[in-house]
Amino acid sequence: MYYENNVQALQDIDFCVTQGEFVSIVGPSGCGKSTLIRIIAGLIDNYVGDVRVAEMTKTDEQPLALVFQEANLLPWRKTLDNVRLPLELAEVCENVQKEKSLAALDIVRLKDFAHAYPRELSGGMKMRVSLARALVTKPQLMLLDEPFSALDEITRQQLNEDLLRLWQQDQWTALFVTHNISEAVFLSSRIIVMSDRPGRIIADVAIPFSYPRTPQLRSSVEFAQHVGKISSLLREGTYE
Amino acid sequence: MNNNNNYITVLAPLVVFVLFVIIWHTCVVIFSLPPYLVPSPYRVFGVFRENYAVLLSATFLTAMAAIGGLLLSVVLGTSIALLFSQSKIIRQSLYPYAIFLQTVPIVAIAPLIVVWFGNGFTSVIVVAFIISLFPIITNGTMGLMAVKPQWIDLFVINNASSWQILFKLRFPNAVPYLLTGAKISSGLSVIGAIVGEFFAGYGARYHGLGYLITFTSGQMKTDYLFSAVFMSTILGLVFFGTLSLISNYILRKWE
Numbered sequence: 386m387y388y389e390n391n392v393q394a395l396q397d398i399d400f401c402v403t404q405g406e407f408v409s410i411v412g413p414s415g416c417g418k419s420t421l422i423r424i425i426a427g428l429i430d431n432y433v434g435d436v437r438v439a440e441m442t443k444t445d446e447q448p449l450a451l452v453f454q455e456a457n458l459l460p461w462r463k464t465l466d467n468v469r470l471p472l473e474l475a476e477v478c479e480n481v482q483k484e485k486s487l488a489a490l491d492i493v494r495l496k497d498f499a500h501a502y503p504r505e506l507s508g509g510m511k512m513r514v515s516l517a518r519a520l521v522t523k524p525q526l527m528l529l530d531e532p533f534s535a536l537d538e539i540t541r542q543q544l545n546e547d548l549l550r551l552w553q554q555d556q557w558t559a560l561f562v563t564h565n566i567s568e569a570v571f572l573s574s575r576i577i578v579m580s581d582r583p584g585r586i587i588a589d590v591a592i593p594f595s596y597p598r599t600p601q602l603r604s605s606v607e608f609a610q611h612v613g614k615i616s617s618l619l620r621e622g623t624y625e
Numbered sequence: 626m627n628n629n630n631n632y633i634t635v636l637a638p639l640v641v642f643v644l645f646v647i648i649w650h651t652c653v654v655i656f657s658l659p660p661y662l663v664p665s666p667y668r669v670f671g672v673f674r675e676n677y678a679v680l681l682s683a684t685f686l687t688a689m690a691a692i693g694g695l696l697l698s699v700v701l702g703t704s705i706a707l708l709f710s711q712s713k714i715i716r717q718s719l720y721p722y723a724i725f726l727q728t729v730p731i732v733a734i735a736p737l738i739v740v741w742f743g744n745g746f747t748s749v750i751v752v753a754f755i756i757s758l759f760p761i762i763t764n765g766t767m768g769l770m771a772v773k774p775q776w777i778d779l780f781v782i783n784n785a786s787s788w789q790i791l792f793k794l795r796f797p798n799a800v801p802y803l804l805t806g807a808k809i810s811s812g813l814s815v816i817g818a819i820v821g822e823f824f825a826g827y828g829a830r831y832h833g834l835g836y837l838i839t840f841t842s843g844q845m846k847t848d849y850l851f852s853a854v855f856m857s858t859i860l861g862l863v864f865f866g867t868l869s870l871i872s873n874y875i876l877r878k879w880e
């Protein structure tokens with residue numbers, strides 16, 4: 386895939402994600418991770434190749450949702466109205482909009498803040514609203530592009546645990562971009578490692594820990610071993 | 626603390642005003658300035674007391690014309706900005722003509738407007754409208770264009786129509802910008818109405834401030850002229866103040 390300025394962002398990308406998997410993509414910055422996500426989301430169409438996303442099974446389901454690096458809330462809308470946006474755009478009936486949005490806010494534990502404006506929320510809370518907005522359409526595939534990278538470590542870990550809980554509850558497929566290796570190991574059932582630009586896949590590593598995963602996992606020896614392994618793969622890919 | 630600040634915002638300009646009137650009066654007395662050049666504040670106040678009915682009704686009429694022009698410019702200016710936001714080609718081909726609104730000397734085209742719209746209220750509104758249009762167009766267009774690319778992505782992913790992107794994203798984003806434009810235009814609309822009244826009138830019985838200003842200066846009634854100018858200034862301030870209040874009220878949502 387090439388951008389207009391002749392930057393080749395991606396090359397020979399070929400992978401498959403099975404339904405219900407949690408796959409992370411790690412790679413040095415500028416290697417084309419966001420480009421890949423945008424291609425899958427259908428926001429870029431001048432690439433060479435083929436992208437297929439599972440057919441929708443239910444009529445009221447959106448096939449995919451995207452969570453960005455920033456929470457990207459609209460500042461003039463209250464929390465509830467931000468979460469409601471995807472349903473509003475799909476012209477779902479108002480009562481259903483409200484009901485589903487409140488339910489989505491409930492699962493990210495922000496129901497009490499339904500009538501607050503984004504400026505009244507902390508960074509972590511905004512990100513949870515952003516997750517609720519993605520989940521409100523009951524997507525089959527969630528694309529998350531470094532969603533927690535602007536947050537402090539504690540908040541990030543909490544949100545990682547929240548995210549896993551939501552994923553286990555609803556059984557969507559997750560494609561999660563990050564440059565934080567321990568985050569990737571903690572969350573994923575599989576990690577795809579990418580090389581420097583033009584981005585290529587250099588490794589595809591299965592992470593065997595069973596779900597549900599607890600915070601204690603982070604301090605285990607096996608966890609550290611996996612983090613070390615991914616790190617050295619990344620280093621090789623970067624200084625080839 | 627906050628209360629204290631409120632007092633100061635009201636009191637400080639009042640103190641300046643009182644000082645100004647005192648200095649004005651002192652100058653008139655010390656240099657014995659003739660009333661037809663600089664009347665004393667006392668005289669101006671006297672004229673105001675004798676003619677307050679005429680002055681108030683003139684202020685009211687000018688205010689109505691200015692409001693008419695301002696409302697028209699907000700409605701049409703926003704529509705033009707919406708049109709401008711639709712494509713680069715439209716912006717490039719029409720923007721020079723929008724700048725024309727800004728650079729044309731309004732005094733020069735006002736007589737032409739009177740030729741076209743008649744010697745009455747309509748012409749005055751049109752002059753006020755033309756002079757207030759430009760800030761609405763530029764600010765509105767800026768606000769419609771200044772949306773984060775990720776917001777557009779969000780809307781596209783959710784299959785939003787271009788209509789929805791315009792009215793659920795671009796327009797709400799432009800509201801603060803439009804209000805800034807309207808604040809600038811509020812003062813301009815008063816100027817426009819007064820300039821309009823230099824050339825068009827409301828018949829033999831009713832006059833606007835613009836008419837009073839030309840008439841009294843022609844008659845060398847400088848004290849009367851002063852009170853008409855004073856009312857114009859107050860009117861401009863009231864317009865700006867009202868728009869600021871409305872804007873602050875609406876913008877509570879927008880942070």
Ligand SMILES: Nc1ncnc2c1ncn2[C@@H]1O[C@H](COP(=O)(O)OP(=O)(O)O)[C@@H](O)[C@H]1O
Nearest residue numbers: 388389390392394414415416417418419420421
């Ligand atoms: N719109 C664009 N136009 C041109 N080049 C771009 C554009 N977006 C990204 N790039 C380039 O493509 C490469 C990959 O970018 P990106 O996918 O954002 O990387 P990552 O998300 O892994 O940091 C970078 O070198 C970047 O400079």
Ligand SMILES: [Mg+2]
Nearest residue numbers: 418419530531
């Ligand atoms: Mg990126």
